[in-house]
Amino acid sequence: xxxxxxxxxxxxxxxxxxxxxxxxxxxxxxxxxxxxxxxxxxxxxxxxxxxxxxxxxxxxxxxxxxxxxxxxxxxxxxxxxxxxxxxxxxxxxxxxxxxxxxxxxxxxxxxxxxxxxxxxxxxxxxxxxxxxxxxxxxxxxxxxxxxxxxxxxxxxxxxxxxxxxxxxxxxxxxxxxxxxxxxxxxxxxxxxxxxxxxxxxxxxxxxxxxxxxxxxxxxxxxxxxxxxxxxxxxxxxxxxxxxxxxxxxxxxxxxxxxxxxxxxxxxxxxxxxxxxxxxxxxxxxxxxxxxxxxxxxxxxxxxxxxxxxxxxxxxxxx
Amino acid sequence: xxxxxxxxxxxxxxxxxxxxxxxxxxxxxxxxxxxxxxxxxxxxxxxxxxxxxxxxxxxxxxxxxxxxxxxxxxxxxxxxxxxxxxxxxxxxxxxxxxxxxxxxxxxxxxxxxxxxxxxxxxxxxxxxxxxxxxxxxxxxxxxxxxxxxxxxxxxxxxxxxxxxxxxxxxxxxxxxxxxxxxxxxxxxxxxxxxxxxxxxxxxxxxxxxxxxxxxxxxxxxxxxxxxxxxxxxx
Numbered sequence: 370x371x372x373x374x375x376x377x378x379x380x381x382x383x384x385x386x387x388x389x390x391x392x393x394x395x396x397x398x399x400x401x402x403x404x405x406x407x408x409x410x411x412x413x414x415x416x417x418x419x420x421x422x423x424x425x426x427x428x429x430x431x432x433x434x435x436x437x438x439x440x441x442x443x444x445x446x447x448x449x450x451x452x453x454x455x456x457x458x459x460x461x462x463x464x465x466x467x468x469x470x471x472x473x474x475x476x477x478x479x480x481x482x483x484x485x486x487x488x489x490x491x492x493x494x495x496x497x498x499x500x501x502x503x504x505x506x507x508x509x510x511x512x513x514x515x516x517x518x519x520x521x522x523x524x525x526x527x528x529x530x531x532x533x534x535x536x537x538x539x540x541x542x543x544x545x546x547x548x549x550x551x552x553x554x555x556x557x558x559x560x561x562x563x564x565x566x567x568x569x570x571x572x573x574x575x576x577x578x579x580x581x582x583x584x585x586x587x588x589x590x591x592x593x594x595x596x597x598x599x600x601x602x603x604x605x606x607x608x609x610x611x612x613x614x615x616x617x618x619x620x621x622x623x624x625x626x627x628x629x630x631x632x633x634x635x636x637x638x639x640x641x642x643x644x645x646x647x648x649x650x651x652x653x654x655x656x657x658x659x660x661x662x663x664x665x666x667x668x669x670x671x672x673x674x675x676x677x678x679x680x681x682x683x684x685x686x687x
Numbered sequence: 688x689x690x691x692x693x694x695x696x697x698x699x700x701x702x703x704x705x706x707x708x709x710x711x712x713x714x715x716x717x718x719x720x721x722x723x724x725x726x727x728x729x730x731x732x733x734x735x736x737x738x739x740x741x742x743x744x745x746x747x748x749x750x751x752x753x754x755x756x757x758x759x760x761x762x763x764x765x766x767x768x769x770x771x772x773x774x775x776x777x778x779x780x781x782x783x784x785x786x787x788x789x790x791x792x793x794x795x796x797x798x799x800x801x802x803x804x805x806x807x808x809x810x811x812x813x814x815x816x817x818x819x820x821x822x823x824x825x826x827x828x829x830x831x832x833x834x835x836x837x838x839x840x841x842x843x844x845x846x847x848x849x850x851x852x853x854x855x856x857x858x859x860x861x862x863x864x865x866x867x868x869x870x871x872x873x874x875x876x877x878x879x880x881x882x883x884x885x886x887x888x889x890x891x892x893x894x895x896x897x898x899x900x901x902x903x904x905x906x907x908x909x910x911x912x913x914x915x916x917x918x919x920x921x
Contacts, residue, residue, distance in 0.1 A: 560774040565762025
């Protein structure tokens with residue numbers, strides 16, 4: 370494992386303590402916004418593991434999120450399975466789907482891979498409406514799905530707990546040589562092969578991990594909302610929100626997607642009173658563009674640059 | 688039996704034949720150089736040893752055939768490949784670039800890392816620097832270092848001096864020679880720079896349009912008028 374220092378541990382601890390105290394400091398309305406930010410952070414981290422690291426850009430991530438969400442919703446709502454069982458099962462099913470999602474990566478790269486994954490999402494969108502609508506709820510989806518917690522505070526702690534466990538585990542995983550190898554694939558896959566590594570195995574593992582996170586996020590998300598609708602889930606805007614969160618925050622960093630998710634969710638929320646319609650997306654798109662042009666490595670790199678400058682100044686003083 | 692035997696090797700890109708019936712024997716501890724112009728098939732030959740191309744014929748390392756083995760197994764057998772320096776991971780630190788090479792030799796990471804830093808002290812000074820910000824010579828050192836992290840018994844080096852300043856070429860040659868003398872590592876180099884090749888190699892193979900046109904000891908070939916005329920321009 371490389372590059373974990375006491376400073377990292379301290380920063381994570383400060384962040385966790387701050388987030389645990391947050392319900393004492395903000396309104397319940399703000400907490401509800403943070404809940405959405407937590408879920409977006411989970412989805413963004415999941416996307417980052419595949420696309421941010423390996424460079425295989427997925428436009429069909431809702432396919433994985435949707436499988437997790439639909440599986441637990443059907444099992445618990447239609448078959449009365451306890452949520453404690455339906456969620457792990459949903460995660461397993463999503464990981465199997467992740468293997469399916471991985472197959473095109475064996476043959477295609479770049480924009481072709483992105484289009485194939487987009488087709489996966491569209492296929493899923495059509496299938497849930499047509500195949501066994503008695504189970505999936507067809508075009509209307511399902512409502513009345515069991516919720517795991519009541520009230521903004523409890524739901525906040527649940528979503529934050531899930532997000533932080535996922536974020537820290539993924540951050541640690543990416544600090545291992547596995548994470549280094551995945552980043553290397555994103556930069557030069559041929560060279561990784563030349564070093565004797567099986568990029569197929571590495572990518573498969575990355576897809577499985579990403580699917581696990583997407584499945585967990587999707588399953589908890591549906592049990593938070595208490596409903597599921599195919600049009601909202603398999604929506605291209607949802608995909609773009611995930612991707613923009615990662616790009617604004619800083620791809621291939623785990624912390625970056627979290628930053629991006631919080632920034633984006635609050636930006637959209639605070640723009641709502643002034644621009645209630647689709648104009649909001651124009652503003653957020655413009656801000657994303659400016660950040661991306663100014664610093665392609667995202668907010669994370671901007672923060673790191675300031676930190677490095679501070680250290681240089683500090684070193685100069687001493 | 689030679690350490691590395693390349694027997695009747697032909698290589699193809701689709702239907703196009705890039706190498707024709709190549710025969711090369713390399714003894715353990717030798718440095719040999721494959722020289723030739725662009726498109727002669729030098730890189731293809733090294734790629735073929737790593738099973739990166741479609742081939743016919745046989746390649747054996749200590750009598751074990753490598754031809755049907757997957758790349759990870761070939762590297763596991765002790766074949767390290769230093770590709771052209773453009774094949775680094777530009778946004779990763781020097782040390783992380785080296786560690787990617789260490790996946791197949793996890794037990795000897797520290798030992799290999801200290802060998803690399805001993806050979807190229809400049810890399811140790813810059814181990815936290817992004818490799819994309821290094822000079823051409825330093826990148827070449829990272830490329831060689833990454834191959835050494837695989838604990839090779841046979842090191843393949845693809846055009847190590849391409850586009851480098853003469854002073855850096857001398858440093859690279861010295862490092863390779865030192866590596867060969869101190870560890871007994873067998874090295875196969877491809878080069879267009881005949882001066883560099885003759886400076887370090889014991890045997891030379893001249894490749895032209897996928898065929899070996901001439902071969903022999905460095906002394907033999909450097910006294911060959913035909914070769915001198917073709918490659919030294921004298």
